[in-house]
Amino acid sequence: MAARKGPFKLVTVNTAPERAKRLIGRLIEVLEDDYDIEHVDNCENIGEVVPKVTKHRPDVLFSASMWSEEEAAKIRSLAQSVVPDIKTHAIPQGLQVERGPEAVVEYLVEKVPALLDS
Incomplete structure (x- = not known):
């Protein structure tokens, strides 16, 4: 068995912090055998991105599905x-x-390993 990769510090950008925490918790659970991911914070709006990224220096940042492409x-x-x-x-x-929410978790489980390995 390969060693777990990480630790990865993750910040999310989601206007619903409890939902972000729940969904990311599920993702972390599914990937825990292979990846050490810690959800360190959530930004409830775009204005919080710079201060929270500055504070935590995360390895990974996810923006939730409520944001437009822009x-x-x-x-x-x-x-x-x-x-x-x-x-x-x-x-x-x-x-x-x-x-x-199930679809979001499935989507992330599919996408995140390639992102973390990149």
């Missing part, structure tokens, strides 16, 4: 202005609304 791009560039090599991922807009 907003997700802005979130990414703000995070990269603080931590240039931060890995970021924008959950496709509307995924949570259209297919529910």
